[in-house]
Amino acid sequence: MDITQLIRPNILSLKPYQSAREMVQKGVLLDANVNPYDQHWEGVQLNRYPDPRQRALRQVIARFLGVKTENVVAGAGSDEVLDWIFKVFCQPGQDQVAIAEPTYGMYSVTAHIFGIPVVEYRLDKRFNFDAERFLEVVPNNTKVLFLCSPNNPTGNLLDRSQIMALCRKWEKIVVVDEAYIEFAEVPSLVCELSEVPNLLILRTLSKAFGRAALRLGYVVASKQVIDHFLKVKAPYNLNALTMENGCQALQQSESWRLHVESTRRERGRIASELSDIPQIAQVFPSQANFLLFRCPQASQVCRRLLEKGIIVRDRSSLPGLEDCIRVSVGTPAENNLFLKELRRIL
Ligand SMILES: Cc1ncc(COP(=O)(O)O)c(C=O)c1O
Numbered sequence: 001m002d003i004t005q006l007i008r009p010n011i012l013s014l015k016p017y018q019s020a021r022e023m024v025q026k027g028v029l030l031d032a033n034v035n036p037y038d039q040h041w042e043g044v045q046l047n048r049y050p051d052p053r054q055r056a057l058r059q060v061i062a063r064f065l066g067v068k069t070e071n072v073v074a075g076a077g078s079d080e081v082l083d084w085i086f087k088v089f090c091q092p093g094q095d096q097v098a099i100a101e102p103t104y105g106m107y108s109v110t111a112h113i114f115g116i117p118v119v120e121y122r123l124d125k126r127f128n129f130d131a132e133r134f135l136e137v138v139p140n141n142t143k144v145l146f147l148c149s150p151n152n153p154t155g156n157l158l159d160r161s162q163i164m165a166l167c168r169k170w171e172k173i174v175v176v177d178e179a180y181i182e183f184a185e186v187p188s189l190v191c192e193l194s195e196v197p198n199l200l201i202l203r204t205l206s207k208a209f210g211r212a213a214l215r216l217g218y219v220v221a222s223k224q225v226i227d228h229f230l231k232v233k234a235p236y237n238l239n240a241l242t243m244e245n246g247c248q249a250l251q252q253s254e255s256w257r258l259h260v261e262s263t264r265r266e267r268g269r270i271a272s273e274l275s276d277i278p279q280i281a282q283v284f285p286s287q288a289n290f291l292l293f294r295c296p297q298a299s300q301v302c303r304r305l306l307e308k309g310i311i312v313r314d315r316s317s318l319p320g321l322e323d324c325i326r327v328s329v330g331t332p333a334e335n336n337l338f339l340k341e342l343r344r345i346l
Helices: 055-067 080-088 105-112 131-137 160-169 189-197 223-232 241-252 255-275 298-307 332-343
Strands: 072-075 096-101 117-120 142-148 173-177 199-204 216-220 292-294 324-328
Touching: 055 072, 055 096, 055 142, 055 241, 072 080, 072 223, 080 105, 080 142, 080 216, 080 223, 096 105, 105 117, 131 160, 160 173, 160 189, 173 324, 189 199, 216 223, 255 332, 298 324, 298 332
Parallel strands: 096 117, 096 142, 142 173, 173 199
Antiparallel strands: 072 216, 199 216, 292 324
């Protein structure tokens, strides 16, 4: 498959901006009009521009995943990567994107910002994806499909073999957002990347790594795709502090693994306690750090929880999610408070 055929012609021919720190990072740096007197914060130099190629960070991410550095690039949250996907692949007035709904709202918001029409593909009753069914309904001018696994807000994994079957049959871009994969009991799709050049995987440090405020996400894909993302991204999209702290987070495996274990334990406990509440009609199985459940008058329940200072997400307005509430797994103490108030309200 020739990925370049999917790239917008203006991006293929784009000569990217050559920033000062692109080639040379050390020496007598008199080329960037910055303050030459050293400023540091937590050991990180602040008076010079950060590395636009994110060399150190990309190496650490690549080692963490077991891929090559040329297969990753990082954004200010994985939400920034969504922008690059539209910039590189979606031609306004010509292309559209497909989104497997119900899912995370940013795919559709970003499509609207870029003026790209959205085809809504509905996941089945159990929120599974079916490659054959997708191929039957997808319009020809669809350039990109957005999938999320584990899916937000339903919590389930999408069938791996269906995703891989689609990547092999559909010669377009398949994006799988794995923001919650560290909480799942299956490995990431990253190990399948070398098989299929049209698969893009989004990951983030906002969830399992406890770095939501840092704004650091990344995309894993074929070298060709990554090279074009490097062309369209702002030269200094990540600041030096974020990159330094991101490297540390990825290298300290014990602390995030402990948090993931505790979250999985609490996820099981909340699911079982919710299932014991008679008014709760359904608790959906989750491989993420949240649970989706259905209960009567969900919106009112959310409002009453809010009055008690407990904030959960009413997902009732999404297709197929009538009367559904999404609750994040908190600390054991927070989860106890939530369960106690919910029982009282119901
Ligand atoms: C599926 C999914 N992807 C991405 C994000 C955001 O990731 P980031 O913080 O890296 O932009 C979220 C946040 O809730 C999410 O649910």
